[in-house]
Amino acid sequence: MYSRGVFQRSEITKGENLLQELTEINALIVGATQGIGLGFVRSLLLDTRVKKLFCSYRQEATAGELFKLRADHPDRVVCLNLDVTEEADIVSAAKTIKDGVGILHLALYCVGVLHEGELAPEKSLRDLNAPDLLYSFHVNSVGAALVAKHLATLFDRRTPGLFAAISAKVGSIGDNRLGGWYGYRASKAALNMFMKTAAIEYKRRCPCTIVVSLHPGTTDTRLSKPFQDNVPEEQLFSVEHTVELLTDVMSRLKPEDSGEFYSWNGNRLPW
Numbered sequence: 001m002y003s004r005g006v007f008q009r010s011e012i013t014k015g016e017n018l019l020q021e022l023t024e025i026n027a028l029i030v031g032a033t034q035g036i037g038l039g040f041v042r043s044l045l046l047d048t049r050v051k052k053l054f055c056s057y058r059q060e061a062t063a064g065e066l067f068k069l070r071a072d073h074p075d076r077v078v079c080l081n082l083d084v085t086e087e088a089d090i091v092s093a094a095k096t097i098k099d100g101v102g103i104l105h106l107a108l109y110c111v112g113v114l115h116e117g118e119l120a121p122e123k124s125l126r127d128l129n130a131p132d133l134l135y136s137f138h139v140n141s142v143g144a145a146l147v148a149k150h151l152a153t154l155f156d157r158r159t160p161g162l163f164a165a166i167s168a169k170v171g172s173i174g175d176n177r178l179g180g181w182y183g184y185r186a187s188k189a190a191l192n193m194f195m196k197t198a199a200i201e202y203k204r205r206c207p208c209t210i211v212v213s214l215h216p217g218t219t220d221t222r223l224s225k226p227f228q229d230n231v232p233e234e235q236l237f238s239v240e241h242t243v244e245l246l247t248d249v250m251s252r253l254k255p256e257d258s259g260e261f262y263s264w265n266g267n268r269l270p271w
């Protein structure tokens with residue numbers, strides 16, 4: 001983790017990344033049971049600087065792979081039961097982290113919903129309904145804001161830190177050319193605004209902690225499965241590839257990059 005990579009088109013400013021100075025890292029992955037979140041768990045376990053890895057799951061039914069990793073790394077992996085629509089779960093997770101390690105250096109919000117049960121991305125205005133829209137906002141945006149709220153006191157004033165939320169390019173208002181996917185798009189745009197606003201407050205509270213939104217690129221996970229047919233093979237990333245790319249982007253971030261929205265290739269995306 002945090003190894004340097006080669007970025008031809010990166011817009012991230014030059015300079016030293018403060019996280020690279022750390023010799024010990026306590027990390028939290030929110031949404032660690034599937035896809036990109038689980039990929040980050042696997043990747044972080046390869047970094048010997050990561051001493052404690054807090055991993056959230058919302059239900060045991062889909063947490064089998066994560067529990068196996070905990071069994072393999074009982075001293076490092078701590079699993080936290082956390083549904084992001086329940087603020088009490090977030091409070092309890094933050095308390096476990098505070099009691100366990102006191103300081104957090106890295107938090108990745110990897111939770112997201114595009115389809116679930118009857119919920120499906122809307123093709124047209126006639127498909128909109130309030131409960132589904134509100135659910136998308138609750139999971140994709142409000143959950144991340146509440147996590148930022150309760151983690152704020154866990155990032156130290158003088159120690160480097162990073163809080164990244166996995167967003168999506170379709171949440172870019174400036175880049176919206178195709179329309180559709182109202183709830184997902186709007187909730188990711190709201191997520192980006194929450195992260196931008198939290199970045200400003202974090203800068204006052206813990207100026208060494210960077211807050212960003214990241215677009216992972218289309219990645220072969222449960223979330224993208226129903227929509228992969230029209231994606232050219234070279235544009236469909238494996239989880240491992242996405243994690244590697246985003247790790248490289250994160251490895252280049254510096255405090256002045258806080259509050260921005262970056263793509264997997266290091267380019268800044270339009271709001």
Ligand SMILES: NC(=O)c1ccc[n+]([C@@H]2O[C@H](COP(=O)([O-])OP(=O)(O)OC[C@H]3O[C@@H](n4cnc5c(N)ncnc54)[C@H](OP(=O)(O)O)[C@@H]3O)[C@@H](O)[C@H]2O)c1
Nearest residue numbers: 031033034035036062083084111112168218219221223224
């Ligand atoms: N895959 C892509 O192509 C793509 C593209 C752009 C952006 N993204 C974003 O990348 C992030 C990760 O997505 P993914 O592709 O890895 O999706 P995924 O495989 O479906 O994983 C989503 C994760 O979110 C968790 N989750 C969902 N609702 C939750 C809730 N209410 N409380 C707590 N956890 C909850 C899931 O837990 P359960 O196991 O309990 O369901 C799972 O761990 C999302 O923010 C997504 O929007 C993905």
